[in-house]
Amino acid sequence: xxxxxxxxxxxxxxxxxSGPCAARNRREWGAAHVEQREISRKGGETRMQNVAYYxxxxxxxxxxxxxxxxxxxxxxxxxxxxxCVVNHVPMALDEHIDRIYRSAGLIEIEIPMEKAEMKRxxxxxxxxxxxxxxxxxxxxxxGVGMRGHAYSSAGKKPSLWAFVRPSTMRxxxxxxxxxxxxxxxxxxxxxxxxxxxxxxMANEHAERAGxxxxxxxxxxxxxxxSHSNVHIIKDGVLKTAPCDELILPGITRxxxxxxxxxxxxxxxxxxxxxxxxxxxxxxxFSSSSALTxxxxxxxxxxxxxxxxxxxxxxRDAYQLEMKRECGLL
Numbered sequence: 480x481x482x483x484x485x486x487x488x489x490x491x492x493x494x495x496x497s498g499p500c501a502a503r504n505r506r507e508w509g510a511a512h513v514e515q516r517e518i519s520r521k522g523g524e525t526r527m528q529n530v531a532y533y534x535x536x537x538x539x540x541x542x543x544x545x546x547x548x549x550x551x552x553x554x555x556x557x558x559x560x561x562x563c564v565v566n567h568v569p570m571a572l573d574e575h576i577d578r579i580y581r582s583a584g585l586i587e588i589e590i591p592m593e594k595a596e597m598k599r600x601x602x603x604x605x606x607x608x609x610x611x612x613x614x615x616x617x618x619x620x621x622g623v624g625m626r627g628h629a630y631s632s633a634g635k636k637p638s639l640w641a642f643v644r645p646s647t648m649r650x651x652x653x654x655x656x657x658x659x660x661x662x663x664x665x666x667x668x669x670x671x672x673x674x675x676x677x678x679x680m681a682n683e684h685a686e687r688a689g690x691x692x693x694x695x696x697x698x699x700x701x702x703x704x705s706h707s708n709v710h711i712i713k714d715g716v717l718k719t720a721p722c723d724e725l726i727l728p729g730i731t732r733x734x735x736x737x738x739x740x741x742x743x744x745x746x747x748x749x750x751x752x753x754x755x756x757x758x759x760x761x762x763x764f765s766s767s768s769a770l771t772x773x774x775x776x777x778x779x780x781x782x783x784x785x786x787x788x789x790x791x792x793x794r795d796a797y798q799l800e801m802k803r804e805c806g807l808l
Contacts, residue, residue: 646768657774669726700751707764708731735765
């Protein structure tokens, strides 16, 4: 933005593109000018404290400039994904890349690069930063053009934004508290769009209440959290909301379900109610940064605490899986 706006796997089979526009867009993205400021030196290599990317330009987050007419600024017209990076390995990167392509397709954005090229760009950004634990974020917007609601105002090609910055991960052995918030979002929750105002407001309410997360519900049905999925354990069974238009199909959620099946823990993907959640043996939320976070209090009332053994099997198996992926074992 002129002035102040800053940048906020198998990748599956590579998606096919055709036509001169797709070929031109791939060339433009691949040949874009790259600039980098040296921030520090580590082991003889140039490393940055953080790094941002916008359509081929690279700079520290604080210095990255993006066009005011990028449709992210006016309409939130785009999709994003994000993951934690441990030991310079982005967790489940292929799956996150698959998801952003799926999200983009659902809002009719054709990403002008193959998945392998996106992965290369993201891994290059990760390699540029110093430290051991980072947050990797990237988004695709419909493009840059004078403000107009129709897609035809979006310019010639979508925009790719990304950044990597130092981060921390939640303590998987911690005890967390939540509030409940009526879910007033629209019916595109299965798409990871950059329209996050309801989630931002819910998370702010949780923070004001001294809590760690906000759990959404539509009437009596529990959906998900402001930036994670939520699950319950009852009588040794993991219960989680189904993947419909009311929740995001979380990558960590999918790994948890696979772990449960390997461990012989029954899984039920069905809606559950506020009452079921409050009476569950265990409650926990999950995301790429939250991992598996056990909830001990909701709206000021104690919850769970009755089947820590089952929760621990899931938590420990996921920890082991994560450590193996990032080369810590």
